[in-house]
Amino acid sequence: MACYLHRVCSPKFSPLPGWHVVGRPVFQRRNFNRFVVRKRSFRQAFWLLQFIGWMLISHPAFAQLSKLFAATPLGSLIIVGGGDTPIKVQERFVALAGGAGKAKIAVFPMASLRSDEEASEIVDDFQKLGADAQVVSLTRSEANSDSTVEDLEQFSGYWFSGGDQSRLAGLLLGSKALERIERRYLAGAAIGGTSAGASVMTSLMLTGKTQKPRNAGEEELLNIARGMQELAKGFGVFKGAIVDQHFMHRPRYNRLISAVLDHPQLVGVGIDEETALLVRPDGLWEVLGNNYVKIFDARKARIIDDAGPMAKAGDIRMHILPAGSTFDTKKKKVSFEED
Helix, strand or coil, X not given: XXXXXXXCCCHHHCCCCCCEEECEEECCHHHHHHHHHHHHHHHHHHHHHHHHXXXXXXXXXXXXXXXXXXXXXXXXXXXXXXXXXXXXXXXXXXXXXXXXCCCEEEEECCCCCCCHHHHHHHXXXXXXXXXXXXXXXXXXXXXXXHHHHXXXXXXXXXXXXXXXXXXXXXXXXXXXXXXXXHHHHXXXXXXXXXXXXXXXXXXXXXXXXXXXXXXXXXXXXXXXXXXXXXXXXXXXXXXXXXXXXXXXXXXXXXXXHHHHHHCCCXXXXXXXXXXXXXXXXXXXXXXXXXXXXXXXXXXXXXXXXXXXXXXXXXXXXXXXXXXXXXXXXXXXXXXXXXX
16 A cells, blocks of 8 residues: 555545555554454444344244234224114215225125125115125135135225124134235225124134133123133234124123123223224224214223132223214223214
8 A cells, every 4th residue: 555645645635544654654553453343343243233133024923023013004994783784884984995986895794604685785785875895705715815815905895794703703814815805904995894793803802602710600600700701813903902792782791891801901892783883093983873882991900810700800991982982092081072
């Protein structure tokens, strides 16, 4: 690294600190060695961080963690507590799916073995409101077909009718069809369901089956007891909640509260017949229809866990919400239509 021009290689123009020029440059190796070591250490740290990042991303747990930080869905969810779905609820769903003349809705009847007639009626109702609706009945193999996935892409709304939520989950959980529906929901499509089609939307769903709680006699199965209700994996579209339907018509306080006590991090949602809960993109829950939605919030409750079968809990918050009410799950705040 010789330099013969004193004007160019003067300290003012030195390429590295510590260079001195007297006729010919004299190189200070100590400073240069420090520079080389620092540069080499930086490169090693850079490649080490890249390797660690690659290992984390490739680990299966990363996929689960990424779901926790997934983007907020742009679509809306409407779940009905069974019975006749009010026309105002149907109108709202069509509007959320794109509106009259634009909405294209798939109606899934698979929760029941005898739901073709009901599904046809739902299709007729949506068509009267200006939507292009059709029945889409899938087997398990069809739900994993690439052609089915392509067909589902065209819809802007997806409606699940009543029956048995376990049957519906068994057909669609883990399928390509459900994955595509969830992607469409994240992108802005509407999802709806009634009765079993409502219960299946949560991550953990009530199956409707009761199991004997610990140390309990047969007569105690009708009480509120921990470990009494069977829960299974649902679609996971409606996060942070457990849903029960036909809530007042088929008194189901005991089974929903029992489930909430077993999973206090989840908010219990009891939806009456002819009533719907709209889960909006802004995170608010809005009540639609003719009756009530009951909320059971045990996230800050005092729950006693002892050896007995009977439940012991305090400070569970309950909200009774008629149509027009909203619930902010983050702020734990209820607003009524007249507020």
